[in-house]
Every structure is written in structure tokens, then in C-alpha cells.
Amino acid sequence: MxxxxxxxxxxxxxxxxxxxxxxxxxxxxxxxxxxxxxxxxxxxxxxxxxxxxxxxxxxxxxxxxxxxxxxxxxxxxxxxxxxxxxxxxxxxxxxxxxxxxxxxxxxxxxxxxxxxxxxxxxxxxxxxxxxxxxxxxxxxxxxxxxxxxxxxxxxxxxxxHDWTGAAEAYAESLEPSVQSVEKIWALVNHATPSQRQQAQASSATLRPYLALYDLAATEGLSPAGLSRALVQFNQVYRGHPVSEYMPASVVAGAELRTEQPREVAVLLPLSGKLGATGTTIKEGLLSAYYDQASALRAGEQPVSLNFIDTRNKTADELLNAIHGYKWVIGPLLKENVEGIMHRIPAGTHLLALNRADAVAAGDNLQGLTGNTLTSDVPSLADITEQAGNALNLQPAATSQQAFFALAPEDEATQLADYIYQNGFKAPIVVSAQNSINQRMETAFTTRWQELNGNKAQGKQVKLTTVQFTDSNSLREGITQSLDVAQSHDRIKQIEYMVNEKLYNVPRNRRDVDAIIVFASPEQTELLNPMVEASLSPFNGQTVPVFATSRSIEYDDTKNQWRDLQNVRFLDMPWMLPQHQWQTLQSRSENLWPQRSTQMSRLFAFGVDAYNLLPHMPSMMALPQTQLSGLTGTLSINTQGDVVRTLPQAVISNEAVQMLSSGKAAVPGH
Structure with a gap:
């Protein structure tokens, strides 16, 4: 209208x-x-x-x-x-x-x-x-x-979704009160980093809120440090609504009583079919433990870790095993998390290694061990990545419970955020027809519809999707989605009409500006050359291909990098070059030289779980706080889910190259 x-x-x-x-x-x-x-x-x-x-x-x-x-x-x-x-x-x-x-x-x-x-x-x-x-x-x-x-x-x-614009407008329309400050504070926190950066330069109204956000992000992991910083903040912004009606989460973060873990129970499957998975996570936990122990000063006592094998244990048996512990890491299996999470004693800090109420994964998936699994053997998708749509399905966490999972849906959601925030309008989503890739496609589509909903005023935004089962269906789907097949038909019609051979190159759709891939490494290696072969060279522009970590395997030969040329993907910092844990990586490679890509990710998962545990109370009180981990930049949202923000890399000249932050990096949550 x-x-x-x-x-x-x-x-x-x-x-x-x-x-x-x-x-x-x-x-x-x-x-x-x-x-x-x-x-x-x-x-x-x-x-x-x-x-x-x-x-x-x-x-x-x-x-x-x-x-x-x-x-x-x-x-x-x-x-x-x-x-x-x-x-x-x-x-x-x-x-x-x-x-x-x-x-x-x-x-x-x-x-x-x-x-x-x-x-x-x-x-x-x-x-x-x-x-x-x-x-x-x-x-x-x-x-x-x-x-x-x-x-x-x-x-x-x-x-x-102009969160800072909305926050500024509310600040200029609502009377100062506890409710109005909390509303504005929530919007500032929901904004993307680029929105906050732009508001810092253009909005005098929001600068006190933005200053408080930066203060909470930098000092939030230390309640004492945050408390001291707030004293100075209140002196600078005396009389401002955000000082008069300080957000409750900031007050709670400053008033936390710091307590370092002394005895920690770790619930992992250490034997049976999942023994290798649990043992690899345990090795990551122990690596972080020994790094911490080596840095202790004279007289300081190391943390006591007690590993409990969860194989064949009931919820009651697990609760009995952790009785008396104030700090618990695990369990890993979803059913175990659901079995104990509502029965954890008050005062116990639980860092579960999965999320509850997840969508059940299908059978015969490729797990992170790289083996084809039969229906009676759970894949890692059934264990650490069986998260479903956590934003809608995750039950409200108590103040002592957080949920840490390597959920593939999280990466798909991050890709949707990146694609949207960087101005891409017409992506094509290509996904293999198996459970885990379909889950990622669903997560991407759901987030894409949410982000674009305002443009369509509640109507569904059309998104081109291609689903395939083998190389033939993949090639057919790519050519059809790019309209290359129709271009071939038009050429044939003209040749028939003029009775003359035409030396024309088929043209693809000009509106397509990105290809999103949810597929295995082997499938992605087949797909990328097909996409490049189907794109017309006439407009002088390339269409970027984006993938998740599940499309990248570091164990193969360099031939794979040739087939993945120009593919952009998300992955853990631990898996990318020039990260900050080179000493740990050298030690890990010496101890476990044959460790696969997928097991390396599980090792990083264990390291981060150990390092995250003592900061869990502060991070749950203050979602602005972050921890730089091997598996990503970690924060904890209001549902108690650990959110991993992953860096982006690109395959260039048969090597993995990090992309700089800002436009090339996936925005935060």
C-alpha cells in the first residue's frame, strides 16, 4: 500500500x-x-x-x-x-x-x-x-x-530489528523509571556490535547505556572489579536514568560472592560405545587442569577433579554420585541432562555438556568420529549436538545451571545473521538430505524468516532451497535453482528457430548473491566446483559460498583445498591457523598425533568446559561478558545456553586463511 x-x-x-x-x-x-x-x-x-x-x-x-x-x-x-x-x-x-x-x-x-x-x-x-x-x-x-x-x-x-534506534526512541518517549531503563537496556544488549558502534558515534542519548554495556563486558567476570567500576560510573553519570535506576542484572553481577571451584564432579561416558568420545573430552579437561595447576602460586591448592563414568547409570545413580559437590561438569547425554537438571540441589553449579528438550536426531548419521553409525549407536549429533532450536525449546534455566553444546543449529543461525547483516538479499540454501543437515537448514530458514519478517510484514520470505541425496540430484538442483537449465533451453529454442549453432554461454540468475551449504566435507568438495561452473562470468561478480565447520575436514590431502577454493566457513578458533594456543596445540599433537578433526573439536570442548566453569555465575548474571575459548567466543544468554560466536575463514590458494573481524566476521548474538 x-x-x-x-x-x-x-x-x-x-x-x-x-x-x-x-x-x-x-x-x-x-x-x-x-x-x-x-x-x-x-x-x-x-x-x-x-x-x-x-x-x-x-x-x-x-x-x-x-x-x-x-x-x-x-x-x-x-x-x-x-x-x-x-x-x-x-x-x-x-x-x-x-x-x-x-x-x-x-x-x-x-x-x-x-x-x-x-x-x-x-x-x-x-x-x-x-x-x-x-x-x-x-x-x-x-x-x-x-x-x-x-x-x-x-x-x-x-x-x-534496529535495536539501538528503538532504544533511543524509547529513551526519548518514556518517563524515567525502572521499567523504561530495563527496556532500553535490553534493546542495547540485543543490538549487534556494529549497531552499538554506530550508536556510540551518533547517539548522545544512548552513550551512558553503551558505556555501562562496555563496563559490564570488561569488568563483569570480576564482581569486585565491577563494583569498583560502578562507583566511578555513577559519579560520571549522576542524575542520568541509567544511574538512578541501575539495571538489575548489573547490580546482581556486582554483588555476586566469588567462589572458586575446589572439588568438581565430571559426568562423562568413559567406557562402552561412547568411551572414546568421553575420554577425548576428559583429555581436554585435564589439559586445562594441568595448565591451571602449573600457574598456581605457593600455598594454593589445585582443583580436585572426580571423573564419574555415566555408562548405564540411572538419573538416581548420577545424583547420588554428585551428592555433596557444588560444581558439576556434564553429563554429556541429553537424556542424562534431562534426568537430573530439575533435581540438582540448591547451591550446586551445573555446567551440562548438552541441552535439554532437544529434537531427536535420526539414525545412520555421520558422527564426529567419522564412522558411519548404525541405528543402535548414537552419533555425536545424538550426544553433544542434539540441541534443536534452543531458543524456543530450552526450558528456563535456574541460576545455577548452564548448558554447553556444540550445536550445529547455532552455526546455521550465525550464518543467517551474517548473511542478513551484510546485505545479502537472495541466498540459495543447499543441504544434503540427512537429519543433521536438514536441522541446520531449518535453523537457517527460521532465523532468515525472523530477520526478514519486517520487510514482508508478517508474510513468509521466499528462500530458494536445494536438497540432494547424491551427485546427480545435487547437479540438477544447482542448475535449476540458478536457472541455468532454463538458459540451456532458451539457447536450444533459438538454435531451432534460426537453424544455426549458437556459441553462447548459459547465464544464471542475476539476483543470487550467496550460496549457503549444509553438507559433509566430501559433498561440499563436489558442490563447490558445480556452483562455480554454473555461474555466469558476464557480470564480473563472484557469488560467495558459505559453509559451517561440518563441511570442513582437516585430515585429508591438500587436494580438498583446491576443490574448496573461495569457500568461506565458520569453525572453532582452535582449528584455524595462528590461534593463541600454539603451545597447547604442540603438546596435544605430540601426545595424540593421530587425532582426527572431529576428536580435536571434542578436545577443545573439554578445555573450554573446564575454563568456563568458575566464570559461569558471573556470565549468567551478565550476558555481556565473554570468554575467549578454543571453541569460540563464549557467552551465556538469558536461557542459560552457552553461545559460541565463531570466526570466519576462507580457502584461498589451497590454504585456510583467517578473515578479519568486522564485515568478514560473523556478528555476535
Whole structure:
């Protein structure tokens, strides 16, 4: 729907009140078609008007008949429309507002008219958010109208995922209070790093909030340090709402009682079919343990680790095994996590190595051990990566429980964030038809629809997908999705018509700007050359191919890097070149020279679990805090899930090269 002045028309008014206004004010409505408006549910401040809409309409008639005062007449009509909107009588409000828009109003009433029209159509599928925002510009300079316009802008900007823009608008429309500060604080925390960086440069209103965010992020792992920093912060920003009504999470983080783990129970499968998996994680835990022990000062006691084999143990047996421990790492299996998480004694800190309520993985998956698994043997997807959509399925965590998983869906969601935030509009998603890759495709699609939902005003955003089972179906799917097959057909038709051989190169779709791959390393090696062969060289642009860590295997020969040329992918820092743990890597390679790629990731998982444990209370209180880990930059969200932000790399000249931060890096959560 076009909300410009030339297109805002309405049907002949049948409402008695509106007809009286138009007759009395000398306005002759045009008889054109108009769609009924939707009921507005916008939560914006309302204006107090003592009269009823009907009495205001009568006053408008009198103002015109007695004095021919168009300004006063229109002011009364706007008051009436405002009251109709507040009473959710949108049809009556529409009749008045579109009549005024059609006939035109004087400058002093125009800002309010546009605001009420934006309020009327807010949430309407046919009115784009950008059109609504244009109606709210320019803002009123002061007073109630400015406050109301900012409140409406905030709801629209929040819908557009402009989190800092929404936060600024709320800050300028809401009265300072505990609730308003918490609302603004939540939006600042939800913003991407680039949004916060831009707001730091452009928004004086948000700078105190941004300063508090940086303070919580840098000092949050030390409650004592955070407490000292807040004293100085309150001196600098004395009188500001964020200082007067300090966010509860920041206060809680500063008041935490620090307690270092002394005795830790570790629940892992150390024998049976999953013994190798659990043992590798144990080796990572012990490596971190010995690194910490070597740095102890004289008189300091090392942590006591007690490993408990979870094989064939019931939930009751696991609870008995950890009785008396205040710090617990594990268990690894989802069913064990679900069996004990609601029965953990108060005061016990549980860092589970999986998430609960996960979507069950299918059979016959490729596990991280690299072996084809039969239906009675769980893959690692059934163990550490069986996370499903954690944002919706994860039960609310207690203050002592966090959930750490190498969930493939997390990487797919990160890719969707990156693709969206870097302006890609028409990606093609290519996924192998097995359970784990389909889960990643679902996670990507769900996040993509969420991010683009504001553009379609609640409608589903079309996303091109290709699913394949073998090389033939892969090639067919790629050519069809890129319209290469149709290009071949057009060439053949022209050749038939002119009876002459054409030396033309088939052209692909020009709108495709990215290829997203969810497939095994072997499948990705086949796919990438197919994509390159299917892309037309005429526009001089390349279409980047993006993948997750599950598409990369470091155990093969260098021939794989040739086939993966220009593929961008996410992976743990531990697996990428030039990371900060070179000494640990050398020691690990000397001890376990034949360790596979997948087992190396499990080793890193164990290292991070050990290092994360003592910081868990602070990180749960303050989601801004982060830990630089082998498996990614770690934080803990409000659901208690450990979030891993992974760096991005690219295959170039048959080698893995890190991409710099910023545009090339996957944004944070």
C-alpha cells in the first residue's frame, strides 16, 4: 500500500458523524475504493481529550460554519480521530484522517495528521515500515506529540530489528523509571556490535547505556572489579536514568560472592560405545587442569577433579554420585541432562555438556568420529549436538545451571545473521538430505524468516532451497535453482528457430548473491566446483559460498583445498591457523598425533568446559561478558545456553586463511 499523499483515498463515507462533518465543513469526498484498516495494537502514549469524538465533530462543524476557521476545524477533527484510534474504532478514524489527507491541512496540523495516519496503519500488512517511518519525519520539536511519535517510531524500529534506534526512541518517549531503563537496556544488549558502534558515534542519548554495556563486558567476570567500576560510573553519570535506576542484572553481577571451584564432579561416558568420545573430552579437561595447576602460586591448592563414568547409570545413580559437590561438569547425554537438571540441589553449579528438550536426531548419521553409525549407536549429533532450536525449546534455566553444546543449529543461525547483516538479499540454501543437515537448514530458514519478517510484514520470505541425496540430484538442483537449465533451453529454442549453432554461454540468475551449504566435507568438495561452473562470468561478480565447520575436514590431502577454493566457513578458533594456543596445540599433537578433526573439536570442548566453569555465575548474571575459548567466543544468554560466536575463514590458494573481524566476521548474538 502506498501511503503517499496522492494515493491515500477512501470510499464514500457512510458514517453519520463523518458525513455531518464533511457536509458542514464544505468538504466533498471522492467516491473511490479503499480497504478497511486493521485494528491498531500500537502501545504508544495517548493524549487526554475530555470530549467524545462525536462532540468534537460537532465542534468542528461549528468552527467552520461560524468562523470559517479551517485550522480549528481540523484540530477538532484530529482530536476526534485520535479518540477513535484510542477506542480501537479504526474505520471511523480512517474516514476522518483520509478525508483530511485528501483535502490537505495547514502546516501546524500536518505533523499530527501524519502521525495519526501512521498509527492507523501500523501493523497493516500493506503498509511498509519505511513508509510509516517517513510519515513520522520530521519529528515534532517538543511536547506530547514528539513523545508519542518517538514511542511509535520505537515500536516500528524494534520490528525492523534496529535495536539501538528503538532504544533511543524509547529513551526519548518514556518517563524515567525502572521499567523504561530495563527496556532500553535490553534493546542495547540485543543490538549487534556494529549497531552499538554506530550508536556510540551518533547517539548522545544512548552513550551512558553503551558505556555501562562496555563496563559490564570488561569488568563483569570480576564482581569486585565491577563494583569498583560502578562507583566511578555513577559519579560520571549522576542524575542520568541509567544511574538512578541501575539495571538489575548489573547490580546482581556486582554483588555476586566469588567462589572458586575446589572439588568438581565430571559426568562423562568413559567406557562402552561412547568411551572414546568421553575420554577425548576428559583429555581436554585435564589439559586445562594441568595448565591451571602449573600457574598456581605457593600455598594454593589445585582443583580436585572426580571423573564419574555415566555408562548405564540411572538419573538416581548420577545424583547420588554428585551428592555433596557444588560444581558439576556434564553429563554429556541429553537424556542424562534431562534426568537430573530439575533435581540438582540448591547451591550446586551445573555446567551440562548438552541441552535439554532437544529434537531427536535420526539414525545412520555421520558422527564426529567419522564412522558411519548404525541405528543402535548414537552419533555425536545424538550426544553433544542434539540441541534443536534452543531458543524456543530450552526450558528456563535456574541460576545455577548452564548448558554447553556444540550445536550445529547455532552455526546455521550465525550464518543467517551474517548473511542478513551484510546485505545479502537472495541466498540459495543447499543441504544434503540427512537429519543433521536438514536441522541446520531449518535453523537457517527460521532465523532468515525472523530477520526478514519486517520487510514482508508478517508474510513468509521466499528462500530458494536445494536438497540432494547424491551427485546427480545435487547437479540438477544447482542448475535449476540458478536457472541455468532454463538458459540451456532458451539457447536450444533459438538454435531451432534460426537453424544455426549458437556459441553462447548459459547465464544464471542475476539476483543470487550467496550460496549457503549444509553438507559433509566430501559433498561440499563436489558442490563447490558445480556452483562455480554454473555461474555466469558476464557480470564480473563472484557469488560467495558459505559453509559451517561440518563441511570442513582437516585430515585429508591438500587436494580438498583446491576443490574448496573461495569457500568461506565458520569453525572453532582452535582449528584455524595462528590461534593463541600454539603451545597447547604442540603438546596435544605430540601426545595424540593421530587425532582426527572431529576428536580435536571434542578436545577443545573439554578445555573450554573446564575454563568456563568458575566464570559461569558471573556470565549468567551478565550476558555481556565473554570468554575467549578454543571453541569460540563464549557467552551465556538469558536461557542459560552457552553461545559460541565463531570466526570466519576462507580457502584461498589451497590454504585456510583467517578473515578479519568486522564485515568478514560473523556478528555476535
Amino acid at each position: 502506498n501511503l503517499s499523499a496522492g494515493c491515500l483515498r477512501f470510499s464514500q463515507l457512510t458514517l453519520i458523524a463523518s458525513a455531518l462533518v464533511l457536509a458542514g465543513c464544505g468538504s466533498t469526498p471522492k467516491t473511490v475504493q479503499s480497504r478497511a484498516p486493521v485494528e491498531s495494537n500500537t502501545q504508544v502514549p495517548v493524549v487526554n481529550i475530555d470530549d467524545s469524538p462525536e462532540s468534537l465533530i460537532k465542534k468542528a462543524r461549528s468552527a467552520w460554519e461560524d468562523n470559517h476557521d479551517a485550522v480549528q476545524r481540523n484540530r477538532y477533527l484530529l482530536d476526534a480521530a485520535d479518540l477513535y484510534l484510542q477506542k480501537n474504532e479504526s474505520t471511523k478514524a480512517q474516514a476522518i484522517l483520509l478525508s483530511l489527507k485528501e483535502d490537505g491541512v495547514e502546516e501546524e496540523n500536518r505533523l499530527r495528521l501524519n502521525f495519526l495516519i501512521a498509527t492507523l496503519y501500523n501493523g497493516d500488512d500493506a503498509a511498509s515500515d519505511d513508509e510509516l517511518l517517513s510519515l513520522l519525519s520530521p519529528l515534532a520539536t517538543a511536547g506530547d506529540l514528539k513523545r508519542r511519535k518517538q514511542a511509535l517510531r520505537a515500536t516500528i524500529l524494534e520490528r525492523k
